[in-house]
Amino acid sequence: MSATARKRLDAMAAKLKASGLKLTPQRLAIMRLLAESEDHPGADGIWRRLKRRFPGISPATVYRTVQLVKSLGEACEIAFADGGSRYDGRKPYPHPHIVCLACGRIIDPELGSLGDMTREAAAASGFEIKTFRLDFFGTCPECSKNKTKTMPTRRKK
Amino acid sequence: MSATARKRLDAMAAKLKASGLKLTPQRLAIMRLLAESEDHPGADGIWRRLKRRFPGISPATVYRTVQLVKSLGEACEIAFADGGSRYDGRKPYPHPHIVCLACGRIIDPELGSLGDMTREAAAASGFEIKTFRLDFFGTCPECSKNKTKTMPTRRKK
DNA sequence: CTCTCAATTGAGAATTATTATCAATATTAG
DNA sequence: CTAATATTGATAATAATTCTCAATTGAGAG
Ligand SMILES: [Mn+2]
Ligand SMILES: [Mn+2]
Ligand SMILES: [Zn+2]
Ligand SMILES: [Zn+2]
Numbered sequence: 001m002s003a004t005a006r007k008r009l010d011a012m013a014a015k016l017k018a019s020g021l022k023l024t025p026q027r028l029a030i031m032r033l034l035a036e037s038e039d040h041p042g043a044d045g046i047w048r049r050l051k052r053r054f055p056g057i058s059p060a061t062v063y064r065t066v067q068l069v070k071s072l073g074e075a076c077e078i079a080f081a082d083g084g085s086r087y088d089g090r091k092p093y094p095h096p097h098i099v100c101l102a103c104g105r106i107i108d109p110e111l112g113s114l115g116d117m118t119r120e121a122a123a124a125s126g127f128e129i130k131t132f133r134l135d136f137f138g139t140c141p142e143c144s145k146n147k148t149k150t151m152p153t154r155r156k157k
Numbered sequence: 158m159s160a161t162a163r164k165r166l167d168a169m170a171a172k173l174k175a176s177g178l179k180l181t182p183q184r185l186a187i188m189r190l191l192a193e194s195e196d197h198p199g200a201d202g203i204w205r206r207l208k209r210r211f212p213g214i215s216p217a218t219v220y221r222t223v224q225l226v227k228s229l230g231e232a233c234e235i236a237f238a239d240g241g242s243r244y245d246g247r248k249p250y251p252h253p254h255i256v257c258l259a260c261g262r263i264i265d266p267e268l269g270s271l272g273d274m275t276r277e278a279a280a281a282s283g284f285e286i287k288t289f290r291l292d293f294f295g296t297c298p299e300c301s302k303n304k305t306k307t308m309p310t311r312r313k314k
Numbered sequence: 315c316t317c318t319c320a321a322t323t324g325a326g327a328a329t330t331a332t333t334a335t336c337a338a339t340a341t342t343a344g
Numbered sequence: 345c346t347a348a349t350a351t352t353g354a355t356a357a358t359a360a361t362t363c364t365c366a367a368t369t370g371a372g373a374g
Binding site: 022063064 | 333
């Protein structure tokens with residue numbers, strides 16, 4: 001486990017305790033996955049990965065915990081048009097994403113001009129802007145090479 | 158009906174015919190709403206507005222038609238995290254939005270730096286970018302005013 | 315205009331990811 | 345350890361959207 005992942009996990013656990021909530025083995029495992037994963041896992045994927053170590057774990061527990069961590073401000077959700085969601089526990093604040101329509105991979109780009117554009121939007125509209133959502137969709141370098149077929153962001157529906 | 162709305166409606170009807178589909182009164186009414194509305198209506202809102210003129214119109218017909226117009230490339234969908242969708246038949250291509258969290262209003266801002274940012278994302282990631290989704294969330298000027306009037310200062314609880 | 319037939323509609327059933335319920339169980343403080 | 349309370353897993357419920365299908369309609373041909 002990397003140092004940054006450890007810090008993220010500690011932050012999640014600290015918020016839990018600060019709210020008087022209990023740190024169960026299931027929660028610890030889910031939070032650890034959220035803190036470590038660089039692939040923006042979905043609730044269903046987390047559940048499938050955790051079944052190995054917790055054979056009886058319920059999907060409801062995963063959904064509950066992921067929502068809990070989000071509500072504690074320690075993960076952010078990327079909700080897609082097909083109804084599926086993916087989560088990022090490494091960067092719990094809003095940030096842009098690039099989604100591969102072929103393999104479902106999601107990466108975090110660095111976009112220096114984002115702050116300026118947010119200010120431009122506020123100035124042009126008069127809105128007080130609280131948050132945002134920015135997602136690009138396309139084909140990742142690997143899939144461009146391989147010319148694979150499209151795969152949805154959600155495994156099964 | 159404005160000239161631009163007429164053009165949009167004509168484009169929708171032309172695509173329909175080009176695909177060998179039929180122009181029914183229900184479809185015409187739904188497409189007209191999509192072509193005219195500046196408020197980004199949702200399927201349910203379209204259905205409620207249309208019930209006046211078509212008392213027996215089915216929600217399924219509205220869902221079907223909105224999806225059809227979208228699949229013809231004549232409307233774009235803004236899908237939100239709560240599962241709901243709003244549609245824009247005036248600008249059928251991807252474009253940014255600003256959503257008021259208080260009243261639900263959605264506007265189309267002009268953002269000159271968007272093209273540059275898309276190129277920045279492509280260059281930084283190596284992805285071939287096909288489309289995007291950009292939504293800002295905040296409070297519109299009217300709701301900002303009303304909020305300060307009715308809730309001048311924070312009271313103790 | 316009439317005919318013909320595929321396309322479309324409306325009603326109701328089905329789908330399905332997520333959420334709510336609740337008795338049993340596990341965690342934490344003391 | 346014990347008590348108090350939070351959490352879990354199983355299961356039922358939810359609800360927006362989609363599907364099914366018999367009846368109806370649009371639109372081109374004649
Ligand atoms: Mn991310
Ligand atoms: Mn728009
Ligand atoms: Zn890919
Ligand atoms: Zn508003």
